[in-house]
Amino acid sequence: MSTNDLGVVRRTVHRPDPADVEALSAFGVATVHEAMGRVGLMRPYVRPAYRGARLCGPAITVLLQPGDNWMLHVAAEQVRPGDVVVAGCTTESEDGFFGELLATSLRARGCRGLVIDGGVRDVADLEAMDFPVFSRAINAKGTIKATLGSVNVPVVCANALVHPGDVVVADVDGVVVVPSGHVAEVAEASARRESLEEGKRVRFRAGELGLDMYGMREPLAALGLRYED
Amino acid sequence: MSTNDLGVVRRTVHRPDPADVEALSAFGVATVHEAMGRVGLMRPYVRPAYRGARLCGPAITVLLQPGDNWMLHVAAEQVRPGDVVVAGCTTESEDGFFGELLATSLRARGCRGLVIDGGVRDVADLEAMDFPVFSRAINAKGTIKATLGSVNVPVVCANALVHPGDVVVADVDGVVVVPSGHVAEVAEASARRESLEEGKRVRFRAGELGLDMYGMREPLAALGLRYED
Amino acid sequence: MSTNDLGVVRRTVHRPDPADVEALSAFGVATVHEAMGRVGLMRPYVRPAYRGARLCGPAITVLLQPGDNWMLHVAAEQVRPGDVVVAGCTTESEDGFFGELLATSLRARGCRGLVIDGGVRDVADLEAMDFPVFSRAINAKGTIKATLGSVNVPVVCANALVHPGDVVVADVDGVVVVPSGHVAEVAEASARRESLEEGKRVRFRAGELGLDMYGMREPLAALGLRYED
Amino acid sequence: MSTNDLGVVRRTVHRPDPADVEALSAFGVATVHEAMGRVGLMRPYVRPAYRGARLCGPAITVLLQPGDNWMLHVAAEQVRPGDVVVAGCTTESEDGFFGELLATSLRARGCRGLVIDGGVRDVADLEAMDFPVFSRAINAKGTIKATLGSVNVPVVCANALVHPGDVVVADVDGVVVVPSGHVAEVAEASARRESLEEGKRVRFRAGELGLDMYGMREPLAALGLRYED
């Protein structure tokens, strides 16, 4: 509701243990998403603004109004070292809400990057700074500073719900949100999954087929798969 | 997280007072959205499946897996008369999750309609039944019943967060979500807005300009608007 | 290959038995698609050009070049009463390849309608004539007559493979292609499916749940679905 | 440039002779577009907001900023009976810039309708009023009144250039722009084209093929079209 969700800045964020965030940051988005049971993924239209961008950290959330980036300045004050800014928007907008100056400001606060359901600009500078940004568009069109949104309320970003303090992991495969209370658990599940995958990788490299490794031949036959010459 | 959000059916839903829902149902989506302070709107890609579809009611929420409509059957049991089913999906999917048989089942339970971030089919039948459906696609492709989702957990549908019991209002202008604790308040604000608009409508019809009615001439001049012949 | 597929008009089309086409025409696209085992559906971006459009008939296939509708005139000569024209394009194009004059010509040949992976125009006239058209776009931009395509070669239309003589069924739910040798079989399977559905419909109307009708409770419990109050 | 194009309202519009506009209004968009030599068409993503919408009239042009509809109120004052409002936007926006109240105001000024490269709302009301609107989206999300655009400067709307006073014709097939100095000429060319088409229509109805009517057989053969049995 408007009186609750618009025009508010919550200063208290329950961030997970930094050691757990650090542990989680070792894994890619696809692995983390599997380890969580396949929930929490943003829509795949959010893409890295430059090749090689990658980030992991607890979210400072921002609810933007379309064409207005005022709340990103408000959010900057709430950033602590290691945080990631995650910005949703009350409607679809591909405006360029974010560029190099704001990146400079966020970096000075220790921010690790930005995920935004909107557009960004100054992409060559962002790449030169290596300030990782994931966005739905690249767009030179700037924004105004005229309307209130909010900071550190739950936001929906690219169809995923993000609470302040949730950990966001982003790489070339997409962006996934890990609830703040489950970071250690997901990091462990990711590690188990990677370890399992390493075993499979070795067997695949040696030429073993998934059909045999996973015991698929019988269920496929049971469903009626037939071979013809 | 998976152990909380996938594979669970919550039977208890806190629905708002039916009289408040009834009051709210008198207003269109654009009015309700304004009355809420411009939050809670689904992305505009969700469209009525047929001309004239319109609905208002508390949400039974469903989290679907792509290509799988099993949870809609699970949800049917949780529907009480007057409810609306709201279905999000863990990934983007335009499959036809819903058709005339499920509509028949939901209607028998008293369901007032469906909002789904996916595809539907049997649209001619849905129109003949006048079972209102709002969806992102129309698609004859059916789905399977193989994987678990959830019922009555918070879901994100077309980028809007919906809790079970929140009231969903949908018409040709889109779909808006009213938190269950604010229905009476939003209905009243909608009524005030409509009443205000009626006054403006009369003046507009008489030829008065918005420039004068809203006192815009001065701020426009202050910003530097200039007239040329 | 070019020497085979471009610049050729095949006059011989193996159409299925008209009685089988007639039988098939009783069913909607969603039913036919299910009866075929869920293959043969065009991409859902192909939509009826006007509300209520519906068609069923063997295909005269056309391979168009972008921005060029010459081959539709060549195809008109190959149409026999009851046929449907199905036009693919060698690249994506939303130009208006087809309008009221060509519809008049096709109707005079007994043609039952058009499915085209491109744009059409004169839509108000097409609706007034009730000449059913399914297209990817509505676009007033016309085309030229300068380059060769083909008629009655296999074409890909909206990602579905169509051979001349295959039966195309189209309605508000989409477009499905039934191979010419399977029309009777699919009509029978469609009838069986509809008859099965009628039984389910009666039970759903009486308030029976899919959970019970389909025996879903046990497999859901086996997968771990849990109910909470 | 900003000092010329933003923040200005031009009061003088050179409208074409109303008799010429009246003559032009007899023709559909596809005919007018052909009569102009296939220029001036807006992109086909601009669609009628309701079935049957149709308009023809000289343009009052508006340059909007995204998410801001202030200039539509400024434009209302410049409207004379018979005019059409044509609104471009400095960036892509699907916000709902326009609804029933503004339509009431424009109608009171004698306005014949709206073409907008943005979103609109209150679509059920617009249909009930039969106030024709062509837009890129339907969206309940409203806009603010905070930034200057312009009125009666040349605008680009859906990729077409529109000068104030140019005549805009819109129907189900799309939207076409006729320069103000060519309205009579285009109306005459449209009439010639329709008269030519009537002759062809009669021959097509009688079963004559385009191949023969247009003398296509020889050029097709010259290009190498071959027939196979």
Place this chain on the structure above:
Amino acid sequence: MSTNDLGVVRRTVHRPDPADVEALSAFGVATVHEAMGRVGLMRPYVRPAYRGARLCGPAITVLLQPGDNWMLHVAAEQVRPGDVVVAGCTTESEDGFFGELLATSLRARGCRGLVIDGGVRDVADLEAMDFPVFSRAINAKGTIKATLGSVNVPVVCANALVHPGDVVVADVDGVVVVPSGHVAEVAEASARRESLEEGKRVRFRAGELGLDMYGMREPLAALGLRYED
């Protein structure tokens, strides 16, 4: 039809002569597409998953169900050194059907790459392995293994028809399909075209205009092109 096309694995593939494939692999997609007479191109939404990806080889075809990658494991067994896997899907899906483990398995079988009308993940790993992949999306969302598709039946991939053994050529410009019986012929035509182009390139570099090189001035004048100062 389902009994023919779903649930079948054809073990016999008629691959073209490897020397012809090798010859063809010297040419880019644009050249090959021209040499074929401009047919066989996939829709341009299929893009390389990483910069520099390129492949050429006979196709092992796979028909996938949405959200299910089981058949890719079945296909792995049918791969011979030099083959390319080409996967179509019965409906539109952007799920991540393919990642680094499957790539490891395919590479162990001698597979040269993948073209898929769906999504892929582990893109950083695929790039590190230099396993070329062309896809419609990048998406961390994984798939299940529950439903039958087919291997080595004709499939439609991004609107192009692919038979097992057809040679697929892919690079930054797109993906083109060369029928298995025409590989030598297309390679020769490609070579002729490149040789012709080299002559033109030299003349263009020297400043000669296409207007003169191609003798365009006369036909342009005949069509009425006029020059103004």
Place this chain on the structure above:
Amino acid sequence: MSTNDLGVVRRTVHRPDPADVEALSAFGVATVHEAMGRVGLMRPYVRPAYRGARLCGPAITVLLQPGDNWMLHVAAEQVRPGDVVVAGCTTESEDGFFGELLATSLRARGCRGLVIDGGVRDVADLEAMDFPVFSRAINAKGTIKATLGSVNVPVVCANALVHPGDVVVADVDGVVVVPSGHVAEVAEASARRESLEEGKRVRFRAGELGLDMYGMREPLAALGLRYED
């Protein structure tokens, strides 16, 4: 109108002073767009064909017909050293209008690059040549040379109006059009803006917040922004 705008080549282009173009070329698109007051930006779907592409120069404009690149050859003759070719199209088309041979020809004329509201091909070659191209698609599909367009008439390209001689600036952030009479003024405004930004950058780097630097705290409070712990 057709007799004016189609089939014409204007040989006289009023190019701005090369020194002003040179001055402008020092700035990025986002800066130039701001300096102009946020007008003149092309739609963000126009993207660099390869990483690092960048251009700045006066426009030779081309109006293309869909699927036909003849006018690009006509335009080549009008190019003077330092010019950029800007091509609009009378309808939406993603065909590959432009490739390495035309780039070779344009470069020989001194052309600095291409902006096109259509597709291009031979992208690997374009990157190897470092001939900057900005386009709406990459597509191997070639075009024909059959219909007249125009050269050096005003064109709309990706929704921006471009007159011959206007300066086009393009980089990873997009494409902006500077009217030929305002180049010096915009270059100066860009320089002022950059100089201002350098001051802000230093302060941001030192950790100062935008809230303080821009004096935002008071207006935010006035609008009702509240802080909660």
